[in-house]
Structures are given as C-alpha cells and as structure tokens.
Amino acid sequence: MKFGGTSMAGTERIRRVAGIVRRQQAAGHEVAVVVSAMAGETDRLVNFCREANPLYDPAEYDVVVASGEQVTAGLLALTLQAMGCKARSWLGWQLPIQTDDAHAKARIGTIDCPEMLASMAAGEIAVIPGFQGRTDGNRVTTLGRGGSDTSAVAVAAAIKADRCDIYTDVDGVYTTDPRIVAKARKLKNVTYEEMLELASVGSKVLQTRSVSLAMKEGVRVQVLSSFIDEDAPAADTLPGTMIVGDEELEGSDMERQLITGIAADKNEAKVTLTGIADKPGAVAAIFGPLAAANINVDMIIQNIAHDTGETDVTFTVPLADLPRAEALIAGQKDKIGYTATITDSKVSKISVVGVGMRSHAGVAATMFSALADRGINIQAISTSEIKVSVLIDEDETELAVRVLHTAYGLDGE
Amino acid sequence: MKFGGTSMAGTERIRRVAGIVRRQQAAGHEVAVVVSAMAGETDRLVNFCREANPLYDPAEYDVVVASGEQVTAGLLALTLQAMGCKARSWLGWQLPIQTDDAHAKARIGTIDCPEMLASMAAGEIAVIPGFQGRTDGNRVTTLGRGGSDTSAVAVAAAIKADRCDIYTDVDGVYTTDPRIVAKARKLKNVTYEEMLELASVGSKVLQTRSVSLAMKEGVRVQVLSSFIDEDAPAADTLPGTMIVGDEELEGSDMERQLITGIAADKNEAKVTLTGIADKPGAVAAIFGPLAAANINVDMIIQNIAHDTGETDVTFTVPLADLPRAEALIAGQKDKIGYTATITDSKVSKISVVGVGMRSHAGVAATMFSALADRGINIQAISTSEIKVSVLIDEDETELAVRVLHTAYGLDGE
Numbered sequence: 001m002k003f004g005g006t007s008m009a010g011t012e013r014i015r016r017v018a019g020i021v022r023r024q025q026a027a028g029h030e031v032a033v034v035v036s037a038m039a040g041e042t043d044r045l046v047n048f049c050r051e052a053n054p055l056y057d058p059a060e061y062d063v064v065v066a067s068g069e070q071v072t073a074g075l076l077a078l079t080l081q082a083m084g085c086k087a088r089s090w091l092g093w094q095l096p097i098q099t100d101d102a103h104a105k106a107r108i109g110t111i112d113c114p115e116m117l118a119s120m121a122a123g124e125i126a127v128i129p130g131f132q133g134r135t136d137g138n139r140v141t142t143l144g145r146g147g148s149d150t151s152a153v154a155v156a157a158a159i160k161a162d163r164c165d166i167y168t169d170v171d172g173v174y175t176t177d178p179r180i181v182a183k184a185r186k187l188k189n190v191t192y193e194e195m196l197e198l199a200s201v202g203s204k205v206l207q208t209r210s211v212s213l214a215m216k217e218g219v220r221v222q223v224l225s226s227f228i229d230e231d232a233p234a235a236d237t238l239p240g241t242m243i244v245g246d247e248e249l250e251g252s253d254m255e256r257q258l259i260t261g262i263a264a265d266k267n268e269a270k271v272t273l274t275g276i277a278d279k280p281g282a283v284a285a286i287f288g289p290l291a292a293a294n295i296n297v298d299m300i301i302q303n304i305a306h307d308t309g310e311t312d313v314t315f316t317v318p319l320a321d322l323p324r325a326e327a328l329i330a331g332q333k334d335k336i337g338y339t340a341t342i343t344d345s346k347v348s349k350i351s352v353v354g355v356g357m358r359s360h361a362g363v364a365a366t367m368f369s370a371l372a373d374r375g376i377n378i379q380a381i382s383t384s385e386i387k388v389s390v391l392i393d394e395d396e397t398e399l400a401v402r403v404l405h406t407a408y409g410l411d412g413e
Numbered sequence: 414m415k416f417g418g419t420s421m422a423g424t425e426r427i428r429r430v431a432g433i434v435r436r437q438q439a440a441g442h443e444v445a446v447v448v449s450a451m452a453g454e455t456d457r458l459v460n461f462c463r464e465a466n467p468l469y470d471p472a473e474y475d476v477v478v479a480s481g482e483q484v485t486a487g488l489l490a491l492t493l494q495a496m497g498c499k500a501r502s503w504l505g506w507q508l509p510i511q512t513d514d515a516h517a518k519a520r521i522g523t524i525d526c527p528e529m530l531a532s533m534a535a536g537e538i539a540v541i542p543g544f545q546g547r548t549d550g551n552r553v554t555t556l557g558r559g560g561s562d563t564s565a566v567a568v569a570a571a572i573k574a575d576r577c578d579i580y581t582d583v584d585g586v587y588t589t590d591p592r593i594v595a596k597a598r599k600l601k602n603v604t605y606e607e608m609l610e611l612a613s614v615g616s617k618v619l620q621t622r623s624v625s626l627a628m629k630e631g632v633r634v635q636v637l638s639s640f641i642d643e644d645a646p647a648a649d650t651l652p653g654t655m656i657v658g659d660e661e662l663e664g665s666d667m668e669r670q671l672i673t674g675i676a677a678d679k680n681e682a683k684v685t686l687t688g689i690a691d692k693p694g695a696v697a698a699i700f701g702p703l704a705a706a707n708i709n710v711d712m713i714i715q716n717i718a719h720d721t722g723e724t725d726v727t728f729t730v731p732l733a734d735l736p737r738a739e740a741l742i743a744g745q746k747d748k749i750g751y752t753a754t755i756t757d758s759k760v761s762k763i764s765v766v767g768v769g770m771r772s773h774a775g776v777a778a779t780m781f782s783a784l785a786d787r788g789i790n791i792q793a794i795s796t797s798e799i800k801v802s803v804l805i806d807e808d809e810t811e812l813a814v815r816v817l818h819t820a821y822g823l824d825g826e
Contacts, residue, residue, distance in 0.1 A: 011464040045484065051424040052488045053495035060494070063487035063502050067480040071458065074476035075465045081473070082466035089476050093506060094551055138507055 001031060002130065002152035002166045005039035007226040008072045011079075017226060018079040020167070025085060025125060032116070032126040032159060034152040035076055037068025042131075042145070058103030062132075062142045066092065069129030069148070077127045087125040090116050092132035092140070097151070099133035099141045106133055106141035108150065108213075111158035120159075128155055149210035157217035164214070164221045165240070166206060171225035172241035173198070173205055175410040176262040180398050184405065185412035187260065189242050189249050194260045197353040197387045211243065220244055246355060258356040258363065259408040264397050265349045268298065269322040270379065272314040273329070275339025285336045286313060289328045295321045298349070299380040299391055310339075314380060316391060319345055347379065348397040351389040352404060364388045370407035376400050414444060415543065415565030415579045418452035420639040421485045424492075430639060431492040433580070438498060438538060445529070445539040445572060447565040448489055450481025455544075455558070471516030475545075475555045479505065482542030482561070490540045500538040503529050505545035505553070510564070512546035512554045519546055519554035521563065521626075524571035533572075541568055562623035570630035577627070577634045578653070579619060584638035585654035586611065586618055588823040589675040593811050597818065598825035600673065602655045602662055607673045610766040610800045624656065633657055659768060671769040671776065672821040677810050678762045681711065682735040683792065685727040686742070688752025698749045699726060702741045708734045711762070712793040712804055723752075727793060729804060732758055760792065761810040764802040765817060777801045783820035789813050 130148025192215035224240025543561025569577035605628035637653025
C-alpha cells in the first residue's frame with residue numbers, strides 16, 4: 001500500500017490511513033506500507049537547500065529532503081501501534097533499498113529484505129519511507145520528485161506482493177479528466193502501456209517511472225482513493241483501477257473499448273524555424289544540440305520546400321525547456337542557417353490512447369474528422385503503436401477533449 | 414565545534430555558523446561540527462509523536478525526532494560548500510555512533526570512525542547531527558533532550574580532538590547568572606567537578622551528562638558564544654570558558670578564587686511529613702519508594718524527637734516530581750505512619766561551588782553568616798566536597814545570590 005503526501009498531511013489524516021491499513025491486515029493480508037512526506041514538507045526542505053546553496057551538492061540535498069518521509073514513516077508506525085497493530089518503520093538504509101549514486105534522481109538497484117519479510121510474517125506491519133535509498137557507499141539517496149510511487153512498486157516487486165495499491169486523491173484512472181468531461185468513466189483496467197501513454201501526456205495519477213517498473217517487474221498496481229468511507233469494505237472489493245499486463249486484460253475484459261482514454265497536456269511549446277535551407281544536415285543541426293541537452297522533442301513537421309529552396313521546420317518541446325531550447329538554437333544560428341524563430345506556448349497536445357488500436361484501422365481518421373467537424377485546426381501530429389496525438393490551440397483544449405470523448409463512445413451515464 | 418538549536422534556526426544563522434567554522438579551518442585546524450535541530454523543531458516532532466500515540470514506542474519516536482538534526486547537518490554542509498569549503502555530513506548510522514538500545518535516552522558506546530578521520534585529514538569538514546545514534550541492531554536512537562552536547566564531547570573523545578568548543582547563546586560560564594548580578598564575572602576556567610555542581614543546581618550552560626563524559630574522557634571543553642562579531646579573530650583567542658581537569662587548572666591559575674560560582678535553582682520543592690514515630694525503619698519507608706521511582710531526593714532534615722516520641726522529616730525533590738512523590742507517600746501512609754504532609758514549592762536552593770573549599774575551612778560559616786546578616790532564613794543545608802547548598806524562601810533568591818557573590822569577593826568591575 002502506498003499513500004501520498006496529501007493523505008499523510010497531519011495527525012488526523014495519518015490516523016485515517018492507519019485505519020485503512022489496519023482493515024487490510026484484518027482481512028488477512030500481510031501488509032507493507034510506503035509513505036510520502038507530509039504535503040508541503042518536501043518543498044519546505046528543498047527551499048532550505050536552495051537558500052543554503054543555490055548550486056547544491058545533490059548528496060547533501062538528499063540528506064535533507066529524505067527526512068520528510070522518515071518522519072511520516074515513524075508517525076504511521078506509532079499510529080498503527082496506538083490502534084493495537086504491531087508495526088515498525090524500515091528506513092531506506094535499514095531495509096536496505098540499494099540505489100545507484102545518481103543523487104536526487106537515483107535508480108533503485110536491489111531490495112533484499114529477509115528481515116522485513118520475517119517481521120511481516122510474524123504479523124508486524126512494515127512502514128517504509130518512500131523516495132529514499134542508500135548507495136553502496138552508505139550515502140543517502142532520493143529518487144526524484146514523486147519517487148514514492150516507484151519505491152512502492154519496487155518494494156512490491158521485491159517482496160513478491162500480490163498487489164500494489166497506490167492510494168491517491170483520485171479514486172482511479174478515468175477515460176479523461178472528469179473536471180473537463182462530466183461523463184468521464186472510471187476504468188476498471190488499463191494496461192501498463194496505456195497508463196504510460198496517459199501518464200506521459202498529462203494524466204498525473206502515477207509517476208511514469210513507477211509504471212515502467214511495474215511493467216518490467218509484472219507488479220499488479222491498483223490506483224484507488226485514500227478518501228474513502230472509513231466503514232467501506234476492505235480495498236480488494238473497492239472499485240479502483242487495476243493496471244495490468246495485456247495478457248491479463250484480454251482474458252477478463254471482452255467488452256473493452258477501442259480507445260481507453262483521452263489526455264490533454266498544456267505543458268508543450270511549439271517552435272518554428274523559418275527560412276531553412278532545404279539541404280542535408282540542416283535538420284540534424286537543429287535536433288542534435290537539443291538531444292545533447294536532454295530536451296525531449298516530440299512532434300516534428302518539415303514543410304515542403306518553397307520555390308526559394310527554403311523550408312520551415314516546426315517541433316514541440318516541453319514548456320519548461322523552451323528558454324533553454326531557444327538559447328541553444330540561437331547559439332547554432334550560423335550552423336543551422338535559418339531566418340527567424342517563432343515560438344508559441346499557447347498550444348495543447350491532445351492524445352487518444354488504447355491498446356485496441358493495434359488491431360483496428362481508422363482511429364486517427366476518426367480523430368481528425370471529429371476535430372475538423374468542430375473547426376479545430378490541427379497544427380501537428382504524432383503517433384505511437386497505441387496513441388495518436390495532435391497539437392491544437394490551447395483555448396480549444398476542453399472542447400477537443402469533449403468532442404473526442406463522445407466520438408469514441410466513451411461517455412458514461 | 415558544537416552549535417545549538419538557536420544558532421541553527423534558519424538559513425541566515427546557519428550561514429553565520431558556517432562562517433565561524435570556516436575561520437577555524439582557515440586557522441589550520443581539522444574541524445568536525447556537531448549540530449542540533451533548528452530551535453523549535455524537536456518540539457514540533459515530539460508533538461506529532463504524542464498526537465499519533467500518547468504512549469509512544471520510543472523506537473519509532475526516535476525515528477521521527479532524529480530527523481531534525483539530519484536536516485541541519487545537511488544544510489550546514491551545503492552552506493559550507495557554498496563558501497568554498499569541502500564538507501560532508503555523517504549521520505549517526507553512517508559514522509556510526511553506536512549506542513545501547515535504551516531508545517529516547519540512549520547512551521553512547523563506541524564511535525569508530527576511520528572513514529571520517531581520513532576525510533577530515535583530506536581537508537573535508539565533517540558535519541555530524543547531534544542527539545542521534547544507532548543500536549547494534551541498526552535501529553535509530555536518540556540520547557534524550559539536550560543530548561547534542563554529549564554527542565559533541567563523545568565525538569571529540571573519539572577523534573582525540575584538541576578541544577571541544579560548545580557554542581551557545583552565552584559567551585561562557587559566569588560566577589553567577591549575570592541577569593541577577595550585574596557584577597558577575599566570566600570565568601576563564603572551571604574544573605569538570607565545579608561545572609557538574611553548577612550544572613546540577615541550575616546553571617544550564619551545558620548538559621550535565623556531557624560534562625561527566627568530558628571528565629571521564631579528559632576532553633577539554635570550551636564554552637563560547639556563537640553570536641560573536643564575524644570579523645573577530647578565530648575562536649582559540651576568544652575569551653570563552655575552558656572546562657578542564659584539576660591538574661591543568663592548578664598550574665595555570667594561581668590567583669584563583671576560593672569559590673568559583675554561585676548557582677540558584679528554583680526547581681525544587683520541599684516536603685515535610687509531621688508526626689512520624691521516632692523509631693527505626695520509619696525513614697526507610699519514606700525514601701525507599703521514592704528511590705525506586707527514580708525520584709532524586711536531595712536535602713533531608715530530621716528534627717529531634719518531640720516529647721511525644723514523634724518527629725518531623727523534611728526533604729526536597731525536583732519540582733516536576735512533586736505530584737508523583739506525594740502520591741507515593743500517600744500510598745505508603747500506613748507503613749510510614751505520619752500525621753500530615755506539608756509541601757512548599759516556593760523554595761530555592763542556593764549553592765556556592767569551588768574546588769578551593771577542599772583545602773579551606775570556613776566556607777560554610779561565611780555563607781551562613783552572610784545570609785543571617787540580611788535576615789535570610791535557612792530551611793535546609795546540604796554539602797558535598799566542593800559545594801555548600803542551602804534552601805531558602807524563593808522570594809529571597811536574587812538577594813541571597815547578590816549577598817553571597819559579594820561575600821566571597823566575586824564581584825567584578
């Protein structure tokens with residue numbers, strides 16, 4: 001079981017979490033719980049680090065920020081004890097959760113925890129701070145923001161858990177954002193790959209890394225809400241969303257929709273370079289430096305050359321990387337040979353996602369015509385095996401999502 | 414070097430501390446720094462524990478409260494790095510600081526730290542969170558409130574430090590509280606035993622345990638202020654107070670006063686039991702249960718028996734233990750056989766302390782006559798080899814301290 005910062009924010013909420021955990025144990029399960037820091041605490045600690053040293057050493061940053069999860073782990077253990085459960089905390093260095101030494105963005109290596117397994121078998125609930133680990137050299141590491149989801153999946157894999165329940169402030173994964181589409185439906189199942197595509201285009205239910213890890217390790221992940229009725233039945237009968245492999249899905253869900261969900265992402269920016277010489281090497285001169293700077297370019301369109309022998313190239317980058325991308329391109333102006341840069345951050349990427357489209361043609365065509373019918377102009381397109389994305393004017397985001405939700409027959413009651 | 418919670422409270426103060434540390438390194442010293450949590454932070458964490466579980470498991474309490482020092486250790490390392498120093502933190506479990514498993518009041522066993530010594534020899538400043546350690550079973554422990562002084566002395570002993578500088582919010586040990594006596598003088602030196610007597614009777618400069626440890630291990634401790642002028646010379650030339658052994662003192666300080674200091678302690682309460690049968694066993698029936706309950710009885714007076722064959726017994730206990738002491742005595746009423754209990758918490762214990770009194774008679778007589786001259790009534794007396802204490806009315810505390818400060822010739826300019 002994993003609980004996020006909102007669920008752990010203060011004594012009363014931790015007591016609520018303890019109640020949910022206790023019910024799982026009472027239902028006959030051995031339970032390990034991974035917890036985040038109290039909401040706001042990690043920000044507070046990060047700010048201290050920035051004030052101390054704007055160019056902070058990530059090793060010492062990790063020492064400071066890992067403390068937030070240590071506090072909530074101890075407090076949840078105490079709260080469970082107050083309810084009569086046996087419980088103890090297992091810190092990253094105690095378990096241990098071994099990681100590489102990429103401080104502030106460490107990757108988990110091995111979790112070998114016979115001691116904890118013995119303690120769980122003896123009826124003790126294990127409480128594990130998320131987000132943290134230790135290097136082979138015994139230094140504290142953290143996994144990067146949102147890393148507690150990844151901790152939970154990694155622990156679930158290490159102890160061969162039957163299920164990894166991620167409690168969040170939503171009660172599952174929806175066909176789209178219910179704040180945009182009132183008729184959005186909660187999904188009973190999604191596949192790892194669908195979840196990855198949905199997560200990467202702005203459906204922030206789970207950290208992408210944790211989904212990749214779950215897919216790699218075959219961990220069955222359930223997303224469900226921690227703000228449930230205290231008297232509700234134990235979580236295995238609760239309607240969260242299960243994230244599972246293709247094979248499990250095919251057997252269980254015959255009436256599955258072609259399209260699983262629709263995601264919108266406003267955190268992209270469009271860049272157009274005009275007057276580029278239509279010759280080999282020009283495009284490489286643009287995207288080489290961006291790739292080297294770790295800027296993730298998504299959609300790319302190269303127009304047909306004008307009569308002048310020049311062309312325009314349009315692409316998208318994450319909004320946060322736009323200033324760096326502009327600077328890099330300006331620095332390469334001579335090498336690339338372009339006339340002007342036009343940027344537009346008022347764009348939105350709309351994606352339809354579903355493993356069903358592997359075996360069905362026409363998904364993209366449905367998308368284009370549905371949007372065209374409402375006069376929504378498509379500025380760029382990209383596709384993967386289970387996803388079609390288009391770039392549109394940001395102001396049309398909600399309209400486009402609603403139109404597509406209806407077009408693919410996803411609307412619920 | 415050790416810095417307390419007031420010195421570590423926030424970015425600006427930590428920067429000030431880093432400046433002091435850097436100057437020591439610049440003066441050619443290898444430096445290890447022990448830090449407390451930010452002022453108020455430990456209280457905040459303790460409150461969380463109490464809310465989670467009023468009967469908290471001290472092992473999990475330790476996990477929670479040890480985090481405060483982890484944060485300041487990381488932040489000081491970051492701040493030192495920002496100033497161009499090499500620095501790193503060494504947490505209790507990393508160093509490691511081995512303790513017994515008496516959680517929340519652990520005692521330090523061994524500190525074996527070849528890695529840290531090598532790092533210091535290579536010019537890296539070691540930053541160590543005070544208050545925390547780990548058991549042989551790899552659980553987190555804390556040393557009890559104020560334990561960071563003890564951590565500092567223990568680390569100083571382990572690394573065979575030339576000096577252990579304890580930076581506080583006062584600039585040394587005074588002949589008495591300067592808030593009471595304007596003419597109080599800062600002492601250049603005190604002996605461990607004097608410091609122990611002064612600490613135990615209310616002069617709260619250092620934790621008693623840390624002084625005992627320094628005495629046992631022969632660590633030269635200096636008390637000095639962290640609120641000094643940033644441009645002042647390095648601390649070895651600053652006028653703090655050195656706490657040293659008798660032998661060092663005798664050679665260096667020929668003009669030493671007979672009396673080193675005068676302390677006042679308002680945290681005592683007086684208990685009188687009346688109508689006790691003057692027979693063997695009655696007194697044992699009083700003090701046996703108190704000792705078993707770990708209540709520290711200090712002064713004891715048994716009056717001469719009245720004609721009735723009955724007597725009164727008066728003694729003092731720490732004010733905080735008074736309710737427990739009263740309950741214990743009430744529970745033993747039949748066994749003790751007394752008429753009534755009279756308690757008085759409006760008392761004050763005044764002590765004169767000095768190793769010089771070992772070889773000088775008349776110290777107590779001077780005290781009694783000086784107080785009598787001002788009409789101050791002595792309610793009880795206790796003495797040790799280097800201390801004479803009297804119990805008086807709390808309202809006369811300041812007057813008594815001033816009178817004695819003058820009587821023993823301690824007044825400065």
